[in-house]
Structure formats: structure tokens, C-alpha cells
Amino acid sequence: MKQAIKFTIIAFLIFAVLICAFVWPLPGFIGLVILLVTLGFYDLFQKKHTILRNFPVIGHMRYLLEMIGPELHQYFVESGTDGKPIDKNHRTYIYERAKEQTQTHPFGTELNVDADDYKWMQHSIYPARKMETAPRVDIGGKDCQQPYSASLFNISAMSFGALSKNAVMALNMGAKAGDFFHDTGEGGISKYHLRGGDLVWEIGTGYFGCRASDGKFDAEKFKEKANWEQVKMIEIKISQGAKPGHGGVLPAAKNNEEIAEIRGIQPHIDIISPPGHSAFRNAEGLLQFVKQLRQLSNGKPVGFKLAVGSKQEFIEICKKIVETGIKPDFITVDGAEGGTGAAPIDFSNYVGMPWEDALIFVVDTLNEYNLKKK
Template sequence: MFRLSPLASFPLRFSAYALSLLGLIVSLIGLTFADADWGWGVLVFGLLTALGTYDVCQRGRTVSRNYPILAHLRYNLESFGPEIRQYFIQSDTEEVPFSREQRRLIYQRAKNVSDKRPFGSLHHMRHPGYEWMSPSLAPAHIDPSSLRLTVGAERAKPYSASVFNISAMSFGALSANAISALNDGACEGGFYHDTGEGAISPYHRRGGDLVWEIGSGYFGCRNEAGDFDPERFRENARDNAVRMIEIKLSQGAKPGHGGILPGAKVTEEIASTRGVPPGRDVISPAAHTAFTTPRELIDFIVRLRELAGDKPVGIKLAIGPPWEWFAIVKAMLDTGEHPDFVVVDGGEGGTGAAPLEFINRLGMPLDEALLLVHNTLVGAGLRDRVCLAAAGKLVNAFDIARAMALGADWCNAARGFIFALGCIQARSCHTDRCPSGVATQDTLRGSRLDVPTKAHRVASFHANTVAALAEMLGAAGLHHSSELGPEHISHRLTRHEVKSFAELHDFLTPGELLVGGAERHPVFRDYWESASADSFAPPETLAKLRDSKLY
């Protein structure tokens, strides 16, 4: 049998390692018998040989063992592959997760430079899924400053909210300078800043209106055991800067998922803010301990409202099984009490880092979630008493208008505002190496973010976006965002078929659920009657399926 010589059968994948060894040997001989310039060869080839030797001996990466030295080319190319796609390959309209067109618009509005575009749209208007707002032959003028609404009108301390605000982002997730700039921007622009569940830090207390988010960790209002502490809550909630309270049931980035802040990241400052011991792991449970049933949730809302001095109290949630949301609404009906507002967080993800499966496949997308919540409140006769907000990839005027057409009274944005701070969508938020100093606790990186400059950009982004919304609404012949309805937005189904949101979606009529209606709507028909104010559990028929695969 013919056999290859040992040299011919030497795997080519080891060639870089072999050439490095050969180069080191030649360089050593040259250094010994020639001149000192060969020392550079010894240094270069010595380092490559050391790397190759490490690759061959280590056991963690099979690719490196099979391709010593060469494997690192792959790792390096893979590491900056997203940047190559973002800057050189991605189209202007491809949203992964935010398109170049979206980011450029935010940067321009934040910097107060022209956001106009020449030569027509880059969007394919004939393609299915394209949407637009219908203009009127009788346009109106809207003062952008009038686009506000009253939340908690029944309360002693109602709040006049802008239609566009900063969504929940905690100190700890964002740097001190980023939080400071957001709060200063909110103060300058007259809109609210949601604290996120990480409590009210010193950087939130710079004059901007606050919505204090209370999560399952009860940061800023917890006792040593991690349970809710009413006295600590009262102390913070009655601060004049806190305008509303928001109970976070779940979030779009990772619904149903708890969290842990490693002890190494729990600095004295973060510990003081959150009310936890420094240097120890901090756990955010997946579920609240202050309540376990829908009825107890409503009782908790009432309790917080009383402790806060009758300020508006609401809930934020990402929608899961419809019967759980129905159970909350039934608890409202049974008790005669209700949250002052509901923030619907879409399953599109957000600033919070989360497992890939949670980001991609857990949680109802915003459109369906918002429509379900709005429909339920209308059908239960509660919509005029409960305000509704939307959050989830809403960064321009049409995004806001579209959400309002599906039922929202106002919209929140997180990523839009951190783009205004200078975020470049590096997607390294969870690594503590954010290149723009936004999502990091590295004091050197964070300190490079100039607070006065970025605060003004936050305010400018808000002002220019709300002004664009006012222009769109006026072009549609409307006088306020509250007039916007599903009939104003059109959706292309096919090249030859178009429907308005009013035709495309099934909207309930006021009080329809109270009189046994909504039989035409399968979700309400199947789950409304069986939902209970005393439990988040599924209907009995569905519970039985969990015990068997005999569907």
C-alpha cells in the first residue's frame, strides 16, 4: 500500500505553529551567531510559539488544540463580527435590533441638527406589513407642550405626564453619570424618569420627576430579610421628586426571571441605595413576596397609595397567559379598587441583559399585549379610570402614534434615551465594558460621559420627538393625541389588500365583558369566565393537561 511520507502527512492546520517554532529556532541561531537585530525575531516568534504551545496543551477549546494559533484568527473575527455587520453590511432599515436609520434619527434629534431626508423613503411601501398614518385635507396645529395627560385624577396628588418618558433603568445597570444625565434631561424637558427597580440613587435626585419602580427585591424599601418594609417605603415615597409609584410584576427583557447582582459589584454606594449589605450577593426573586394572588396585589396597591400620601400607583408587566391578566382585572372589579395606570412592557426585550431564549421567545410582543390589556379594561368598564402606557422599541413619532392607536395613553422608551446619551449599540451592556460609558460601573469609563452635554441631548431628543408627533397628529387633522384611534393607522396585508387597525383588530365595546359578551373573541370566550380574582392559576381544563400528554 502506498504511504505518504511523514512530512507530506503533517496536518496543514499545525503549519502556523510549526513555522513559529522554525522562526524561533532560526532567530535564536541568528541572535547567537549574527547581530542583535535577530532579537526581534526571537520576541515575535517566541510569543507565537508560546501561544501555540498553550493552545496544544490546554483542554478547554478543541478548535484551539486542532488549530493552534490559527484558531485565534477565528475568535478575533467572531468578536468584532457584529461591528462589521453594523457598520459595513447592515442596511439602513434593518432593525437588529435598531436600524441605522432609527439610530441616526435619534442622534440628530438629540444634537438638534436637521433630521430631514431627501429623495424619498427607503421603505418598501408595497410589501406586506408596511404601515402608515392617513393625512387629512383639514390639518390642525398642535402645540407640542399640550401633549400631556393627567394620571391618577382621583388622587390627592395626580400627575401631569408627558406622552413620552424615560423607561425603567436602574443605577447599577447604568453608570452614575448616565443616570445623572437622564435625570437632568428629564428636569430640563419636563418629563418623567423611571428609576428602575434598583431604588432611588443620589443620581436620581437632581430635580427630575421620578416614577419609583418597586420590584420583587424591594430595593429602597426592604428589611434585613429582603421583605417589604412599609416605613422605609413611606420615607422615600413621600419625597417631592417621586410623582408616581410603579410595581414591577415582570419586564419585557426577561419576564418571569429573577436576578442576582454579584457581591463584587455591590459597592458601598449601591448597597446604600438599595438598602443591602455591601460586598454580598443581592437576589431579586422571580416573584413578589408581598402578595401571591390578584386580590392581594390590589390590596398592596391600595396600601402603597396610602403610604405614599395618595400619589398614583400603577403596575408594569409583560403579558403571559391571558387568564392571569384577566384575574387581575377581576380583582379590580371585585374590590372596587384599581391601579391608576398600567405599563405594558412588550416581549421585544430591553436594556436588561437576559438569556437568549427569554429575549427571543418569552413574553407577548407589544402589539398583542397592548391590545389585550386595552380591550380587557374597555370590556370591564375600567378604561376611563385606568391610564395605559406602552414600552418596547418605541423611539420615533410614528412608533408612539402607532402604540396610541392600539390603546396607549403615553409611551416610555429606554434604549431611545440611551442612544441620546451616546450609546452605539455595541451590545456589551452586560460586560461592564460599555464603550460609551452608559451601561457600566467602571468609574473610568462612566466618568467620560459628560453630564451637562448629554443631559441637554436627552431633553432635545424628547422635545424633537414630541414635536414630530405633534406635526404628525396635526397632519392627520387631530388636535391631541387622545383623539388618535385605530382608524388612523393603515396596515398592508398583501400587495392589493389594506386594512386600518380598526378593521384589522377586534375591539371590545365598553362594559361588554360585564354582560357576558365578547363571545366572538376567542381569547375572552375561552378564559374570561374561568379567571379568578383569588388565583393566578390556569383554568381547570388547562391545569389537567399539565398532568398528562393525552391532549
């Protein structure tokens, strides 16, 4: 948005100068010279940008080009298969499918099928018959009184605040239309989430929506919302791939009355989500917390989400599951490459295990402890 405003102002100034030069050539020229000389003096004496001090006026070209660089790259340089995290071909066919337009692509793949990391699926010579209904998975062990039948594809956690109210409403209405679930993210349940789609309520270290005045977990507040009809499952967020072990700050400027009410916090002050949970400090504590939340929600499925870091810590959780008999109903595995609303780039780039390795490790470890089928 800021970019667009800057761009419009610059375009307007250039346009105004050109018009002036065309309508009144001499005054227009003098006006232009005065403008450039004033800008030159400003550049020479300002202390914020070295480039402008060394190269008055002309130095602005660098910022101008830098500003429109992403657009130039995207429109003129980027190929259909470049572009991270989602390339242009995928973006295009997502838009086309959403609008129920063309869904096909002529002439075959553009991918390099000889590349080392090329992935492909095995088909059968005996294709299955078309299914009457989309496949689903039942979530909830024997301790669950309200198991949930989940779609295989769902909407991962993204809070209101990281996303706008329109985005949250659209996602929830999409979840209703497509019969899949919508994870609230750790920012609590807003009225925009309540559009009829199934919800998974995520509980992060800030306990937003079930938070006591000292920032700790409040069982009574949790119980009330966890028993809402639309909430189908509870997800304890241990960590997120893009910023594992980091926590977060909701800055006072963003903490308005509406967000504060949804999160159950005081408005207009900085709110810290600590890196770890205050409700537990070790594997057994985590499982006891799972058990507590399942009881408070009257038997809804309770699981946890993590990005794998120390393998030993995950092994420890599996050992404790066997020892205590308390089983989470699901485990969400995030990867270091996962998205975020905001994270320091060092965390996004260098902390946590990538998703494929993490999923293989988690599945192998669960199998080793005979837990996968449960």
C-alpha cells in the same frame, strides 16, 4: 471595553513585531519565529479551546475575526435599515437631533412599503393647528390626592447599576429639561436620580429602597421616600418583557457599598430578587397593595407594570377591580421584545407576549370591564 483592550494589545504586538523586523531584520525575524513557536506549543498543550489544539497559531485568526466581526458587519455590511433593536438610520437621526444638526432625509423612504408588516399613520386633509403646549395625560383616579400630569413620552424603568451614574444623571436632567418623567427602575432611588426631573419610583420583588432585613416590604421605609417631592408616582413591577417571571440576582461582586446603601441591603453578598412578590400572591392581594401604597404615599398615583403571560390572570385582575372598587391609577404594558440590563436569552426570546398584541389585549379587556376610561 474588554474588546477594546484586547484589540489594542493585538494591534500593539503586530506593530512592535513589524518595527523590529524593519529596524533589525535578522533579530526581528528570529524574534518572530520564537514568538510563533512558543505560541504554537502553548496552543498544543492548552485544554480550553479545541480549535487552538487542532490548529495551533493559525486558529487564533478565528478568534481575531470573531472579535472584530460586529464592527466589520456594522461598518461594511449593515444597511441603514438593518440592525436590531435600533437601525442605523434611526441612530443617526437621534444623534443629529440631539446635536440640533440636520433633521431631514433626502429622496424619500428606504422602507419596503409593500412588506406585510409595514405600518403607517393616517393623516387628515385638515391638519390641526400647531399646539401651544405639548399634550399631556392626567393620571390619578378619585382616590388620589396628588394626581400627576404626565408627558406622553417618558423614560422607562432602568436602574442605577444597569446604567452608569452618568447615564442616570443625564436622563434625569433630560427629564427636567423636557418636562417628562424618569422611572427609577427596580434598583431604588440613587442620588444620581435627584437632579430635578420628575421620578416614578419602581418597586420590584426585591423592594429595594423599602426593604426589611428579611427581604420583605417595609412600609415605614417606603413612606419616607414615597413622600419626597421629586417622586410623583409609584410603579409596582410585576414583570418585565425581557424576563417575565424570572427575578434576578445582584452578584456579590457588583454589590458594592454605594449600591448597597441605595438599595438598603448588606454589601458584598449575593442578593436575590425573587420571581414573584412576597407582599401579595393573587389579584386581590395586588389591589390591596396598590391601596396600601397609595395611602402611604399620601395619595400619589400607584400603578403596576407587567408583561402579559396568562390572559386569564389579567382578566382576574379586572374582575377584582370591579369587585373591590380598588383601581390602579395606571398600567404599564411591556412587551416580550423589551430591553433589559441582563436576562437569560431563553426568557428574552421565548417568554411573554409581544407588545402590540399585549396592548391590544389589555385595552380590549379593560373596555370589556368598563375600566378603560378610568
